[in-house]
Amino acid sequence: MLDFSLAPGTFWFEAWQARSSLASGLGITMLSSVLSIVMASVCGIAMGVALAYGWWWLRMLARLYVDVMRGIPLLVLILFTYYGLALFGINIAAFWAGVIALGAFATAHVAENFRGAVESVPAGQMEAAKAIGLTFRKRLFYVILPQAFRRMLPPWVNTGLEIVKGTTLLSIIGVVELLLSAQQQMARNYMIVEFYLLTTVLYLIINFTLAQLGAALERRTSYLRY
């Protein structure tokens, strides 16, 4: 049962003993999250532009990509990237395979968020920008994107939270991120509930911080709405 007293051999003692491996697990979790979020944001916005304004064949390709990525489970995609690509001689380290799979998955979500945001910018904005003679690129960068950015912030933060939670799946291909490093500790000291609780609290802290950052960014950019 739960025992939170401080003497040696108890949970706090074990957690202190495990601090460096837990910290490195936490580091891997953060690093893979950040890399995936950056990849998903860059590729997702590019794909979102393609979805909203691309030539018809580009739109179709992007739509196909989004629908496939949203139709298969993330775990299957991760296993596919790690074990499947190796058969074609593309050997990727587990960590990078995981980051690529996670980023590719989130790209589809960001692209959809972006398309929704662009479509919710009133059509009059585009018309007015056209009327004062801005080129397509200027209309996109000075008129549409700033407003779309503000609108896509809340779902973007949600996608970021999903990515942080998705990094737990990397434990299945053997990336020693937070969950797996906690499980390694459990295998050593059998403090299963305690270490799962500790891990839960760490994820809660990460995600709560991320959500607060997102909310602060939303407040700071609220003037961009119209």
Place this chain on the structure above:
Amino acid sequence: MDYHFDWSVIARNWDKLTGALMLGLTLAVISLAIGCIVGLLTAYARLSPRKWLSVPAWLYVEFIRCTPLLLLIFFLYFGLPEFDITFLDKTQSFVLSLSLYAGAYMAEVFRAGLASIPKQYVEAAKAIGLRPWQRQVYVVLPVMFRITLPSISNNLISLFKDTSLAAAIAVPELTFVARQINANTFRVMEVWLTASALYLVTAYLIATVLRLVERRYASIR
């Protein structure tokens, strides 16, 4: 690129794969059903003016939203026996974690749905003399279900995909069975492509069927 595809592996294991797919689908539907009930109760609790109801409901939703599903699954499967709760087998404990997970998300959906119902509906129901529970059952809930139907179908699809996590505690659903076949035959590409296609087609079918249901009930809006 010197990989030779051998699709006979899939033909030999087809029944196993589709059986596993149906198990995943069943788990998703059961979890969504339980999740809807939990979510509805939680949504009412969150909207309640009583603090002792709304605060725990809020905590529950935030807790689930901010922690990974895989952690919840492991926690219930490996953690509950520590408290001498051992009557759940692995499938049941997976359904429990998926239901708790769905419950929090459905609570958010239902809360938004309940909030979006025009006040006049309730006023009108009051005016013709319906009791509070009658107002909820005959007026608020049907309209709310129609409004939230798209979100419910989104949730069903993501729950169906989340059943792949049951592989982590060896529940024999599609991902687990696919990994088993991989381990036995080493035909990795064929098996993963087939598993992905099965997920994709099933998710697409669910989406299509639910879109038809939505159109059928468009009148209650």
